[in-house]
Amino acid sequence: MQKIGVFVCWCGSNIAATVDVAAVAEALGKQPGVVYATDYQYMCSASGQNLIKDAIRDYGLTGVVICACSPRMHEATFRKTISSAGLNPYMLEIANIREQCSWIHKDREEATKKAITMGTAAIAKVQLNTPLTQMKSPVTKRALVIGGGIAGMQTALDIADAGFEVDIVEKKPTIGGKMAQLDKTFPTLDCSSCIVTPKMVDTAANEKITIFSYAEVENVTGFIGNFKATIKQKPRYVDAEKCTGCGLCTTKCPSKKSLNEFNMGLNTRTAIYIPFAQAVPLVATIDPDACIKLKTGKCGLCEKVCEAGAIDYAQKEELIEREYGAVVVATGYNQIKPVQYEEYLYNQSRDVVTSLEFERLMSASGPTAGHLQCPSTGKLPRHIVFIQCVGSRGTACREKPYCSKVCCMYTAKHAMLVKDHYPEVECTVFYIDVRTPGKNFDEFYRRAVEQYGVHYIKGMVGKVEQGDGCLKVQASDLLDNRQLHLEADMVVLAAAIEPDPSARKIGTMLTASMDTNDFFSEAHAKLRPVESPTAGVFLSGMCQGPKDIPETVSQASAAASKVIGVLSKDFLLSNPCIAHSDPTLCNGCSQCQNVCAYGAISYEDQMVVDKGVRETRRVAVVNEAICQGCGACTVTCPSGAMDLKGFASNQIMAEVDAICN
Amino acid sequence: MQLNDTNQAVPAESGAYKPLIVAFCCNWCSYAGADTAGSSRLSYPSNIKIIRVPCSCRVNPLFILRAFQRGADGVILCGCHPGDCHYTTGNYYARRRMTLLFSMLDYLGIERERTRVEWISAAEGAKFAATMNEFAETINRLGKNRKLRDLRCEI
Ligand SMILES: Cc1cc2nc3c(=O)[nH]c(=O)nc-3n(C[C@H](O)[C@H](O)[C@H](O)COP(=O)(O)OP(=O)(O)OC[C@H]3O[C@@H](n4cnc5c(N)ncnc54)[C@H](O)[C@@H]3O)c2cc1C
Numbered sequence: 001m002q003k004i005g006v007f008v009c010w011c012g013s014n015i016a017a018t019v020d021v022a023a024v025a026e027a028l029g030k031q032p033g034v035v036y037a038t039d040y041q042y043m044c045s046a047s048g049q050n051l052i053k054d055a056i057r058d059y060g061l062t063g064v065v066i067c068a069c070s071p072r073m074h075e076a077t078f079r080k081t082i083s084s085a086g087l088n089p090y091m092l093e094i095a096n097i098r099e100q101c102s103w104i105h106k107d108r109e110e111a112t113k114k115a116i117t118m119g120t121a122a123i124a125k126v127q128l129n130t131p132l133t134q135m136k137s138p139v140t141k142r143a144l145v146i147g148g149g150i151a152g153m154q155t156a157l158d159i160a161d162a163g164f165e166v167d168i169v170e171k172k173p174t175i176g177g178k179m180a181q182l183d184k185t186f187p188t189l190d191c192s193s194c195i196v197t198p199k200m201v202d203t204a205a206n207e208k209i210t211i212f213s214y215a216e217v218e219n220v221t222g223f224i225g226n227f228k229a230t231i232k233q234k235p236r237y238v239d240a241e242k243c244t245g246c247g248l249c250t251t252k253c254p255s256k257k258s259l260n261e262f263n264m265g266l267n268t269r270t271a272i273y274i275p276f277a278q279a280v281p282l283v284a285t286i287d288p289d290a291c292i293k294l295k296t297g298k299c300g301l302c303e304k305v306c307e308a309g310a311i312d313y314a315q316k317e318e319l320i321e322r323e324y325g326a327v328v329v330a331t332g333y334n335q336i337k338p339v340q341y342e343e344y345l346y347n348q349s350r351d352v353v354t355s356l357e358f359e360r361l362m363s364a365s366g367p368t369a370g371h372l373q374c375p376s377t378g379k380l381p382r383h384i385v386f387i388q389c390v391g392s393r394g395t396a397c398r399e400k401p402y403c404s405k406v407c408c409m410y411t412a413k414h415a416m417l418v419k420d421h422y423p424e425v426e427c428t429v430f431y432i433d434v435r436t437p438g439k440n441f442d443e444f445y446r447r448a449v450e451q452y453g454v455h456y457i458k459g460m461v462g463k464v465e466q467g468d469g470c471l472k473v474q475a476s477d478l479l480d481n482r483q484l485h486l487e488a489d490m491v492v493l494a495a496a497i498e499p500d501p502s503a504r505k506i507g508t509m510l511t512a513s514m515d516t517n518d519f520f521s522e523a524h525a526k527l528r529p530v531e532s533p534t535a536g537v538f539l540s541g542m543c544q545g546p547k548d549i550p551e552t553v554s555q556a557s558a559a560a561s562k563v564i565g566v567l568s569k570d571f572l573l574s575n576p577c578i579a580h581s582d583p584t585l586c587n588g589c590s591q592c593q594n595v596c597a598y599g600a601i602s603y604e605d606q607m608v609v610d611k612g613v614r615e616t617r618r619v620a621v622v623n624e625a626i627c628q629g630c631g632a633c634t635v636t637c638p639s640g641a642m643d644l645k646g647f648a649s650n651q652i653m654a655e656v657d658a659i660c661n
Numbered sequence: 662m663q664l665n666d667t668n669q670a671v672p673a674e675s676g677a678y679k680p681l682i683v684a685f686c687c688n689w690c691s692y693a694g695a696d697t698a699g700s701s702r703l704s705y706p707s708n709i710k711i712i713r714v715p716c717s718c719r720v721n722p723l724f725i726l727r728a729f730q731r732g733a734d735g736v737i738l739c740g741c742h743p744g745d746c747h748y749t750t751g752n753y754y755a756r757r758r759m760t761l762l763f764s765m766l767d768y769l770g771i772e773r774e775r776t777r778v779e780w781i782s783a784a785e786g787a788k789f790a791a792t793m794n795e796f797a798e799t800i801n802r803l804g805k806n807r808k809l810r811d812l813r814c815e816i
Binding site for chain 2: 070071072096098099100101103104105106107110111113114117118121508511513514515521533534577595597628629630631632634635636644647649652653655656657659660661
């Protein structure tokens with residue numbers, strides 16, 4: 001029988017206001033095995049922890065039950081406490097009488113009764129606890145960053161700066177992400193390329209960083225400190241080592257009709273292409289869907305003109321295996337294609353564009369070399385209408401429920417940039433709310449209104465129609481309560497932001513949880529915002545939720561510091577609550593091996609002594625470094641040989657009995 | 662120790678009767694969802710008691726049978742949404758096992774509504790509370806469970 005101490009926390013008034021803590025301590029003190037029971041204002045405080053330590057020494061406690069907040073909150077804290085008093089840290093059970101009792105019940109008597117039952121169940125469980133030791137596993141001192149946008153680059157640079165190796169896997173032929181496509185950036189209006197391209201060069205030049213561009217992560221196995229990833233290097237049909245990026249091939253290629261992705265499809269590119277002049281790596285890539293040579297076997301012009309001899313039509317997809325200690329997800333975002341918004345004519349009129357397309361139209365490296373032109377006529381527009389919240393903040397199925405966060409600011413930016421270059425062009429913005437929290441953000445928006453004379457109208461556009469040589473915009477002005485009929489030459493849609501479509505696949509691969517919108521979930525919304533709930537997986541940038549560049553970069557550096565925290569350790573301690581098999585009960589059926597998602601179970605011939613008989617049997621063996629402790633095998637085992645440490649069958653049964661008593 | 666009055670077989674219609682409900686919640690999603698319900702102060706009846714398990718696939722059908730044997734009137738198993746299991750596939754195993762168990766319980770005469778599997782994420786505090794309230798109401802309506810009960814425990 002254990003000697004158990006029970007500690008009931010008031011949590012100030014959080015628990016004590018609805019639960020009679022003294023009565024709980026008194027009732028639990030009478031439970032079999034309990035030698036000490038008390039209550040205290042804040043168990044997690046230094047003096048509360050000392051109280052526990054003293055009791056362990058004074059009463060020779062062998063098990064501890066703490067009735068307090070959720071174990072998700074302070075289990076780790078109290079494990080440390082009891083272990084510093086010489087007790088095994090796993091001789092602890094927590095009864096969650098705050099989140100699952102005092103906070104949800106109003107009736108004091110009822111809540112007190114429930115708290116007593118919860119404490120009784122914890123006591124019943126701790127009676128059966130056994131000391132557990134954490135396994136030490138070595139750490140591979142290299143990080144994987146998935147996505148090479150500003151988030152991925154910043155994370156990689158910071159990790160490399162601390163002296164660790166980093167691999168960036170980027171699915172596009174170049175790193176840089178969306179930021180490389182932007183013209184100028186709010187709130188300072190500095191040129192985006194001028195700040196992002198040096199970062200791209202730094203990233204490539206850093207000897208600790210390896211970039212796998214035009215590559216994707218196929219599979220990840222393992223756990224914190226010991227991930228194994230398979231990277232699929234897609235064939236470029238160009239030897240990246242030999243290619244000098246001179247671009248001669250792109251001028252000779254006869255297949256010129258592919259949509260230029262970098263320019264959001266606003267113009268075309270050749271089948272062999274370099275995404276843009278500052279691409280990193282500066283290497284040509286052949287688009288196999290457009291290349292005449294790859295499709296028909298005839299042509300080969302690029303090979304003929306390439307002086308470096310870099311063209312290789314026979315290049316094959318390659319699978320690369322690499323090991324990592326930590327993984328950072330930085331897969332970023334896309335703007336939705338507002339094809340479902342027929343009322344805005346996006347599908348029908350070339351003069352209706354999304355804001356990312358508009359960035360390209362304004363950019364000096366864009367399809368019009370930065371000259372603002374209506375895509376249909378090539379003429380300078382007289383009036384541009386900007387529509388905010390297209391697909392954001394809605395409840396219809398084509399809409400996202402969240403605010404895309406950056407649109408208010410970039411729309412003010414767009415209008416200002418237009419006015420800067422072409423003061424005669426009228427700009428009208430239709431908005432639901434203008435949201436500009438952020439340093440210097442509101443000032444920025446007010447500048448658009450006050451200094452640049454951008455018309456802001458609260459209300460939504462109902463319809464855009466093709467008029468005679470212009471677009472007819474029907475809208476409502478909610479403040480003036482009237483209908484507006486405007487003529488515009490261009491309409492810019494601030495389309496909602498959504499996670500990259502590959503995010504879910506990556507999430508599943510890493511067993512990292514995601515929210516209903518496919519943004520990655522953080523381990524704790526407030527306290528662990530850059531970690532995924534899966535140990536060793538960290539989040540950087542827009543893949544976790546809409547954010548602007550300053551926020552993206554802060555999060556990227558924060559994720560890097562978390563990664564450095566992992567990589568700087570030589571060993572990690574693993575969760576000891578894992579499965580183990582009793583060889584005398586195991587019948588060697590292999591059922592457990594079949595259900596194990598991690599491949600942690602193998603079979604071995606072992607000498608087993610069962611009821612005095614020695615014999616060699618084929619029995620299940622759990623690899624402690626790989627087992628994650630889910631318990632799937634324990635239920636599937638027909639002979640009851642498999643059990644889970646920390647959540648043993650008899651422990652759970654004891655809890656059931658205590659609750660149903 | 663007399664902790665709850667559920668053993669004193671009060672008829673359902675008297676109003677004083679409070680069924681006993683056991684909820685098995687996986688650590689990563691549903692138990693966290695229960696915490697979220699708590700942080701948002703969303704109440705559900707106090708006669709629902711939660712047992713934390715690492716994953717819904719840790720729940721042995723025997724645990725559920727034991728609960729009924731010891732006097733539970735309803736048992737609910739909550740896990741991560743399909744596709745979101747922290748252990749990738751644990752909830753799929755749980756789903757299949759429970760399908761089998763529940764049809765066996767049905768055969769034994771335990772009403773189908775007394776057992777349930779729900780997927781509740783860590784963010785879905787509101788769903789957790791709503792599910793528990795609704796489940797408690799269902800069990801209230803069904804009244805006390807008499808099947809499977811180990812009468813030797815009742816004296
Ligand atoms: C129209 C518009 C204007 C904006 N203007 C501003 C502004 O002025 N100022 C400002 O602060 N912010 C602005 N923003 C926001 C800014 O673009 C983002 O904050 C920033 O780009 C986020 O960076 P990221 O690295 O998280 O994502 P991204 O830039 O999207 O980078 C993600 C990268 O990951 C790669 N990737 C995705 N999936 C995979 C995969 N499975 N495997 C490998 N690689 C993958 C992508 O190819 C991409 O290169 C604007 C946004 C829009 C839409």
